[in-house]
Amino acid sequence: MTSIERVDPPLAIPEADTLLAFLDYHRDTLRMKVDGLSQEQLAQALAPSTMTLGGLMKHLALNEDHWFGVMLLGKDEAEIWQQVDWDADPNWEWRTANDDSPEVLRALFDSCVEGADRNIRQALAEGGMDYLSIKEDRREKQKFSLRWIVVHMIEEYARHNGHADLIRESVDGTTGE
Amino acid sequence: MTPTELTRPPLRANEAESLIAFLDYHRDYLRRKSEGLTQEQLAQPLAPSTMTLAGLLKHLALVEDHWFSEVLMGNEEAEIWQPIDWDADPDWEWRTAADDSPGTLRALFDSTVETSDRCIQQALDEGGLDRLSHRESRRPGNGHFSLRWILLHMIEEYAQHNGHADLIRESVDGVTGE
Numbered sequence: 001m002t003s004i005e006r007v008d009p010p011l012a013i014p015e016a017d018t019l020l021a022f023l024d025y026h027r028d029t030l031r032m033k034v035d036g037l038s039q040e041q042l043a044q045a046l047a048p049s050t051m052t053l054g055g056l057m058k059h060l061a062l063n064e065d066h067w068f069g070v071m072l073l074g075k076d077e078a079e080i081w082q083q084v085d086w087d088a089d090p091n092w093e094w095r096t097a098n099d100d101s102p103e104v105l106r107a108l109f110d111s112c113v114e115g116a117d118r119n120i121r122q123a124l125a126e127g128g129m130d131y132l133s134i135k136e137d138r139r140e141k142q143k144f145s146l147r148w149i150v151v152h153m154i155e156e157y158a159r160h161n162g163h164a165d166l167i168r169e170s171v172d173g174t175t176g177e
Numbered sequence: 178m179t180p181t182e183l184t185r186p187p188l189r190a191n192e193a194e195s196l197i198a199f200l201d202y203h204r205d206y207l208r209r210k211s212e213g214l215t216q217e218q219l220a221q222p223l224a225p226s227t228m229t230l231a232g233l234l235k236h237l238a239l240v241e242d243h244w245f246s247e248v249l250m251g252n253e254e255a256e257i258w259q260p261i262d263w264d265a266d267p268d269w270e271w272r273t274a275a276d277d278s279p280g281t282l283r284a285l286f287d288s289t290v291e292t293s294d295r296c297i298q299q300a301l302d303e304g305g306l307d308r309l310s311h312r313e314s315r316r317p318g319n320g321h322f323s324l325r326w327i328l329l330h331m332i333e334e335y336a337q338h339n340g341h342a343d344l345i346r347e348s349v350d351g352v353t354g355e
Binding site: 152154 | 202337348
C-alpha cells in the first residue's frame with residue numbers, strides 16, 4: 001500500500017484550509033486501505049458485521065454526492081444513484097459493490113470526490129464556512145452550515161476508516177493508520 | 178447506569194462550538210459503545226485484531242491527557258501514566274485494561290475528559306482556536322499545534338477508534354448503530 005501519498009494536515013492554518021486538509025487525509029486513508037486488493041478481497045466481510053471494503057468505497061462515494069451535491073448545493077443526485085429505489089433496497093450501494101471491479105469502484109469514488117471538491121469551492125466562495133445548505137435537515141427543518149457538513153464528513157470518514165482498519169487486517173494482515 | 182445520550186452537534190454554530198460539540202459527540206459515542214458490558218466482555222477482541230473496548234477507553238483517556246494537558250498546556254502527564262516505562266511497554270494501556278473493572282475504566286475516562294475540558298476552556302480564553310500549543314511537534318521544523326488542529330485531530334482520532342468499537346461491540350453482543 002505504498003502508491004498513495006497522504007499529506008499530514010498543517011499544524012497552524014486557518015479554518016477552511018485545516019478542515020479540507022483533514023477531509024483529504026481521510027479520503028486518502030480510505031484509498032490506502034482498499035489499495036492492492038482483488039475484487040474478491042474487497043467483497044470480504046469481517047463477521048458478524050456484513051460491511052466490506054468495496055461497500056465502504058461505494059457508500060462514501062454516495063455520501064460525497066449526497067452531502068456536497070444534493071444537500072449543500074441542491075443539485076440532483078449523480079446519475080448512478082438516480083435509478084435506485086432506496087425504499088425497496090436501502091443498502092443498494094453496499095450490496096452491489098460486490099459486483100464491481102476494484103477499478104470501477106475507485107473511478108466512481110474519485111469522480112464523486114472531484115465533484116464534491118468543486119461544490120465545496122463554490123460554496124466557500126459564496127459564503128465561507130457559514131454558507132448555508134440549500135436543502136434542510138428533515139428532522140430539524142434547518143439548513144446546515146458548510147462547517148457542519150465538512151466536520152461531519154471528516155468524522156464519517158474517520159469512523160468508516162476504523163471499520164476499514166479491522167476489515168483490511170482480517171483480509172491480508174495489513175495494519176497501520 | 179442510565180445509557181449515555183448522544184447529542185447531535187448544532188447545525189449552525191461558530192467554529193469553536195462546532196468542534197467541541199463534535200468532540201463531545203464522539204466521547205459519548207465511546208461511552209455508549211462500552212456501556213452495559215462485563216469486565217470479560219470489555220476485554221474481548223475481534224480477531225485478528227487485538228484491540229478491545231476496555232483498551233479503547235484507556236487509550237483514549239491517555240490520548241486526552243497527552244494532547245490537551247501535556248501538549249496544549251505543557252502540564253506533566255497525569256499521575257497514572259507517570260510510572261510507566263513506555264519504551265519497554267509501549268502498549269501498556271491496551272495490555273493492562275483487561276485487569277480493570279468497568280467502573281474503574283469509566284472513572285478514569287470521565288475524570289480525564291473533565292481535565293481536558295478545563296484545558297480547552299483556558300486555551301480558548303487565552304487565544305481562541307489559533308492559540309498555539311505549549312509543546313512543539315516532535316517532527317523537527319513543524320512547530321506548534323493550533324488548538325484548532327488538536328480539536329480536529331481528536332475528533333478524527335475518536336471517530337476512527339469508534340469505528341473499531343462498532344465492530345468489536347457487534348462481535349461481543351450483537352449491538353450495532355449509533
